[in-house]
Amino acid sequence: MDREYYCKTLEGWKEIFENPAIKKTGRNLTREYILLKQNNITLEGMAYDVLIASYILNPTEKHDSMENASAKEVHDLQKSTFKELEEVGAVKLFNEIDMPTVEVLSDMQWNGMYVDQAELETFGVELTQKIETVKNIIYEMAGEEFNINSTKQLGEILFEKMNLPVIKKTKSGYSTDVEVLEKLKKEDPIIEQILEYRQLMKLNSTYIEGLKQYINPKTHRIHSFFHQTITATGRISSTDPNLQNIPTRFELGKRVRKVFKSAENKVFLDADYSQIELRVLADVSGDEHMIEAFKEGQDIHKQAASKVFKMPIEEVSKEQRSSAKAVNFGIVYGISEFGLANQLGITRKLAKQYIDEYLEEYKGIKKFMDNIIEEAKEKGYVSTKWGRRRYIPELKAKNYMVRQFGQRAAMNTPIQGTAADIMKIAMINVYRKLKEKGLKSKIVLQVHDEMIIEAPKDEIEEVKTIMKTEMENATSLKVPLIAELSEADNWYDCK
Secondary structure, three states: OOOOOOOOHHHHHHHHOOHHHHHHHHHHHHHHHHHHHHOOOOOOEEEHHHHHHHHHHHOOOHHHHHHHHHHHHHHHHHHHHHHHHHHOOOOHHHHHHHHHHHHHHHHHHHOEEEEHHHHHHHHHHHHHHHHHHHHHHHHHHHOOOOOOOOOOHHHHHHHHOOOOOOOOOOOOEOOHHHHHHHHHHHOOOOHHHHHHHHHHHHHHHHHHHHHHOOOOOOOOEEEEEOOOOOOOOOOEEEEEHHHOOOOOOHHHHHHHHHHHEOOOOOEEEEEOOOOOOHHHHHHOOOOOOHHHHOOOOHHHHHHHHHHOOOOHHOOOOOHHHHHHHHHHHHHHHOOOOHHHHHHHOOOHHHHHHHHHHHHOOOOOHHHHHHHHHHHHHOOOOEEEOOOOOOHHHHHHHHOHHHHHHHHHHHHHHHHHHHHHHHHHHHHHHHHHHHHHHHOOOOOOOEOOOOEEEEEEHHHHHHHHHHHHHHHOOOOOOOOOEEEEEEEEOEEEOOO
């Protein structure tokens, strides 16, 4: 706080903490927000979090040392970090994006998501039965029972008893990691079953048994921690538990979302940005083909396929669209021909051809990629649309692989970081609108390009309008921002 106060009663403190005119400074203000909320006090006027300031100044550094800083140290840090924010032109980013996000994320953690424990238990029983079935199939295929979780025993079965080709050895014996197993898939059907078994085991331990310990006994909700000081690009992340990492690529993983339900007489409203990173890429690169596709509402992956495969857009097959989609997103993440070949199951030569054809057609993107790497080498950092910096010393490393990582980070950060900032702006504006209108609807989750609000049924239409308006007008790009909305009484059925 900018002035020191001493109060003898909780009521006295309440008056101070809930007064937005009294500006509050601290380290990790989310923690204070939650502690005060537990005492029926809503912290207002959060003005300066030294953790957030330090993160903006260097997003790849760990900031744990501040955890036990004294009040004097916090004020000293406020002075020094603010001076540095001014020097790098990041005061606006701090005041208008990252500090308001602290309140949004704190409130989101406080709200939490209701979990249907009975459904979680039922799903757990079903998973256990599936694990047992797959285990017995593996035993039958191997011709004996053994500990599937033991790398040593599994290695002996696969490479000594079944004579499968040895891909990789470690100091302690045969490697049976996922990379090895993926390469052995075509050798024997047992591999598919082992991969399935591992997936089921992880699902059960992380998302069935794992989630149970996080359910608050009073609220019956999971109150995940949302952080904005962990990722190097500015993306929001979630821990204890990580709700952003629930596997969605296979049906059983996605079904975990079914246990997250809206409260009685409420629904989940889910708003998802459509291809936001590709839209940001179109904006920052100024590529005319990509801009045209988004402006005209074309299928961006079909357009890419028609250009890469030199054919009319209406003749593009499903497989060709999928390949072009992999190239589109691969370009965003700085994919190599080796990575693309692996992903699509094609030769490196063909993967290189795809990438070359793509960059030949999308000249604006090629120019952006070349320029951003040169700029990063020169300046030592790259920036998002709002001046969020990421320093990339890896670009000057002697090791080739480290330099390659630096190049990918240089290309990806301005895109992923700008998309993350857009989502933060949208969340801040939605949060403020809900508050301003005195609505009971609450933001309960944010996963990358998706925001979920738990809304009373009589507020649905008003909140939908707020979400769509604020998300699509969070900023102005050379292409339109599109938010797709859906509603359901559980997270699985959203979208």
